[in-house]
Amino acid sequence: MTSCGKKAPKLGVHPIDDVIAAMSLEEKASFVVGTERMKTTPPDRAPGMPVREMFSPELKEKLMQCETQEEAMELMIATSLVEGRVQGAAGQHYALDRLGIEPIVYADGPAGLRIDPTRKDDADEYYCTAFPVGVSLSSSWDVELVNEVTRAMGNEVLEYGADVLLAPGINIHRSPLCGRNFEYYSEDPLLAGKIASAYIKGIQSNGVGVSLKHYAVNNQETCRNGVDARLSERALREIYLKGFEIAVKESQPWTIMSSYNKINGTLASENYHTLTEILRDDWGFEGFVMTDWWAEENGARQIAAGNDLQMPGTLHQYEEIYNGVKDGSLDEKTLDQSIRRIMNIMLKTPTYRHYAYSNKPDLGAHAKVTRQAATDGMVLLKNVQKSLPLDSKARVALFGTASYDLLVGGSGSGNVNRKYKVSLDEGLKNAGVELEDNLTKVYKDYTSAERAKMPTENFWSVPVIPEMPLDKALVKNALSKSTVAILTLSRMAGEGGDRHVVKGDYLLSDVEEQNLKLVCQTAHAMGKKVILVLNLGGIVDLTQFVALPDAILHAWMGGQEMGNSLADVLMGKVNPSGKLPLTWALRYSDYPSAGNFPLSDGDSAYVRYAEDVMVGYRHFNTQGIKVLYPFGYGLSYTTFAYNNLIIDVLGEQIKVSADITNTGKVAGREVVQLYVGKPSVDGLLMPAKELKAFTKTKLLNPGETQTVEMIVPCSELATWMEAENKWNVASGEYTISVAANVEDVRLKGVATL
Ligand code: BGC
16 A cells, blocks of 8 residues: 555556556666666776776675685676576566566576576476577578577577576677677678567567667677777668667567667767667667666666666666656656656566466477577588588598587577587487597597586686697597598687687687698598588688688587587588678788777777778778688588579669579578679768678579579668768669679679669
8 A cells, every 4th residue: 555545556457657657766766777786796897987886795795705716706606696586597677566566587698598507405407408609590691590599599588487588699790809709690780680680580479578789889898898989970870780770670679788888988878879869769669778787887877868777787876866866867757768668568578477487498399499500500611522511431530629529609698508518529429420439539538637627617707628739640540540530620709808819719729720730631641531610609810721621611609409410511411501691801900990909099998990881891892802701601512503683673672583593413502692882972982792681592402493582672772971960872873793602793783773
C-alpha cells in the first residue's frame, strides 16, 4: 500500500504510465541503474576518465588479506559474478517488488550463452554450446546459416532463464590488431550489418532479446574506457554506423549497448548525437540503450543523451541521476522516457511472460548446428594441385600443439562455458583417418605435461600451450610413416587488450617459423604435401610463408565441434565455401589505420581516423595496392563460371542478376559479391568499389546453374555530404561489378541513375 492508502500499480498488470506515475524518485533512479553498484574491476581507463572506488569496503578488506596476487585475482573474479537467478550472467535488472518489477537477466554473448556451468550445492549442469566466433560466421556470407545458428543459440538463452543476450558485436575491423576482431564481423559495414540482422532475427525468434554492441566506433581495446575516436561525420555515417543502421532498420534489436569510448570528444554513452538524433530520430530504433559494463562518467548526462540503462550500475550513476532531477539539470520527463522504453521491452521478456524454462536445452541438436556452421565459415586460401581434400586412405602426420588443443573461442565475455571441445586429432579419428601414432603420442604427452603447469582459465585469460619445438628426426620419422602432413597454427585473443606486431602475435614466433619450414622442407623432399590449418580469430603475417605449404585452410575459432568440422572439410565431406570478410595485407604497415593505431599521439588518449572512409579494401582497391589475399577471397574444391549479367534500374532500386555455374567436378557453393563504383560528388574521394549486396548459391552440382538475384536500394548508394549534413544520391553512371572477390570481377556493367 502507498502512503495514501492506494494499492500500487504493477508492471505487467497496469499500464506502464500508471506504474511510472507511482514511482518515487529513488525508485526511478534505482530502476535505470543495474544491481551491481560497487563490486568489481572497471575496464582500463583512458587518461582523464574519473578514478572510481573499485571495491566495496568489505571486498577491500578481504583483498588486503590475500597472500598472493593469484588469490586476489580469483577473489575479484568470484565477486564479480552475479549470484542472481541465472548464475554467471553478466547482470541483472533492479527489482522493485512494490511495483511488480522483476529482475530480468542479461548474459553474454556472442558465440553462445555465457553462464556458470555448475552451481554450488546443485548436481545439475548448465553448460552451453560454444558456437563459431563472429568472424567465422561472417566468413560464411550466409545469412540463412547465421539465422539457423542463432535460433539454436537463442533457445539456450530462453531455456536457461536469461532474457537478453549481450550480442552481436559488430564493430568494424579498422585494424587487424583490434583484440576483439574475432567477435566482430568485418571491415565492411554492409556485410557486418546483414550478418547482424540475421543473427538478431534468429535470437529474437525465441522471444528473448539481444543487445547489439558496441555502439559505436569501438575499434580497439587500448584505453577502451574513454579513448577518443576522432573521425569525420562522413566516415561515421558511411562506415562505422552503417552496420548498426542496417541491423536496426532490418531487425529492431530489443536493446543496444553503447560503447566505452568517446566519439569526437563525447563519451558514446553520453552522446546525444549518436544515441538520439541518429539512432532514434533518423533510424527509428524502438528499444532501449544500455551502457557497456561500468562505462560511466555521469549518470545524469547518460540519461539525458538517451542511454536508458546503466549497467551493471554504480552508486555514482544513481546519485547523479537522483541529484540531477532534484537540482533541475535532468528533466524528470527524460528519465520517465527511459523508464518507459525499458518497461516496454521488459514486458516482452520470458520473465514477464512467466516462461517456465527447463534448464535443459537440446545440446545434442545444437552440437550438430555448430559442427556444420563452422565448416561454412572456413576459407580455403591455397590449394596447389588439389592437395585438398585428402584421400580417404590418407595417413596423417599431425603437427602443431593446436591440433591437439584447438582454440575454439576467444577469452573475455565472449568465452562460452562449454562441456567439451573436439580437437583435430579426435575429429580426424572420428572420420576414420589414420594418424601417425608416435607423433600423436609425443604431442599428447607434451600438451598434457604443459597443461598441468599452466594457470587455470579465467575471464581475462585462456592460457595457451606454447608451441612444441620439433626436431628433424621426429619430423622425418613421422613423415616416413605418413602420406601427408597437417600443421595447425593458432592465436588466442580477447577483450581488454589489442594485439601487437611482435613475434608470437601478429608475426610468427621463432618456433612456429622453424617448425613450418622444417615440416615443409622434409615433406617436400619426400614428395609429400603439407596442409596448413589456421586456428585464429584474425590474421597473422604470412607473407614470407605462404609459398611453403601446399594448401592453407583458415578455420578461425570454430566452436566446440571444431575438430569434427575441420575433418569434414579436410576430408571433402564438406566443400569449403567461406570467403574473407577482411583484407589480408602483405604487411601490417600497409593498413591505412597503421599510423593511427592504437593512439595517434603518444600518451594522449585519442585516435585520428585519418583514413576516413578508406577502410580495408576501400583503400587497397582504390589505390591499387597489392595484398596477400583480397577482401572476399576464398577458394573451393570446385570452380564457378559467371554469365548473363542483367542490370535493371527499377524505380528506387537496382536489380542485378547473373547465372552461376559449377564448372568443376564436385558439388559446391559460391559467394557472389556485388560491388558498386559511385560517381564523385563535390570532388569527394570515392572508393573504387563498395560492397552493396551479396548472396550465396545453393549447393550446386557439377554442371548445374543457378540464377542469383541481388537488389541494391538506391538509397544505399548515398554519400554523406558534410556541408549539407545529409545523404545525397548523385545522378550519373554507377559501375556494377559482380565478383568472386573485390579484385576478381567476373561481370561488369553500368547503371544510370
Ligand atoms: C564487454 C561487453 C560485455 C560486458 C558484460 C564488457 O566488458 O565489453 O561486450 O557484454 O562486459 O560482460
